[in-house]
Amino acid sequence: MKKEDQFKSRVYWNPYFGGFLLGLLIIFTFYITGRGLGASGALKSVVVTTTDVIATEHAHSNKYYSQFLDSDDSPMNNWLVFEALGMLFGAFVSGAIAGRLKLKVEHSPKITSTRRLVFALVGGALFGFGAQIARGCTSGAALSGISVLSTGGFITMLSIFGSGFLVAYLFRKNWI
Numbered sequence: 718m719k720k721e722d723q724f725k726s727r728v729y730w731n732p733y734f735g736g737f738l739l740g741l742l743i744i745f746t747f748y749i750t751g752r753g754l755g756a757s758g759a760l761k762s763v764v765v766t767t768t769d770v771i772a773t774e775h776a777h778s779n780k781y782y783s784q785f786l787d788s789d790d791s792p793m794n795n796w797l798v799f800e801a802l803g804m805l806f807g808a809f810v811s812g813a814i815a816g817r818l819k820l821k822v823e824h825s826p827k828i829t830s831t832r833r834l835v836f837a838l839v840g841g842a843l844f845g846f847g848a849q850i851a852r853g854c855t856s857g858a859a860l861s862g863i864s865v866l867s868t869g870g871f872i873t874m875l876s877i878f879g880s881g882f883l884v885a886y887l888f889r890k891n892w893i
Contacts, residue, residue, distance in 0.1 A: 743864045750796060753861020757854035759801035760845070761785075762792040828891050836891060 746754055765785045769776040769792075776782040785792045812818040824833035848854040855877055862870020885892075 739860070740864070743860060747861075747864070753857060753864060754800070755797060755854055755857030755861065756801055756804070757845070757848040757857065758795065758797035761849075762795050762798050765792045825890075825892050832891070836888070 743753055746752065762785070765776065765782050768779075768782055769786055777786055809818070822830040822833055824830055844854075851858055851873075855873070859870055859874040859877055863874055864870075
């Protein structure tokens, strides 16, 4: 297959349409739950539950973990866990329908798959660490914040895009 044909076969949704649908979803989420969207809470619930299963004594004696374990409900009984599972399931179905359900690493010809995966892992870890420091991920802080016209939401979104442009400029040789 020619390189031009390979790129022509990739049909993606219009990003503005996707953003519009995300906005509708945020409004719907506020209406149903009284809260906006977020994903880092789901990961926190999984980590707390896993720690409780592997090292129960440590989890209950730890100040951070114990605050989620002291109630009668399991940390996994959180709507954010089901939101994250729904995103994974939806991504799987979307990839299957579009014929893009393949295990592959997309990267620039200038770098190796290993380097691409290392950069993705380091970037994801830094983003996750930042989400814990900020007490929420970009979805919760920026998108949901902006949807309720929070000044903090606008500042967060500007910071995310500003740092993204700076990092993209510094590391562009890994993707272009």
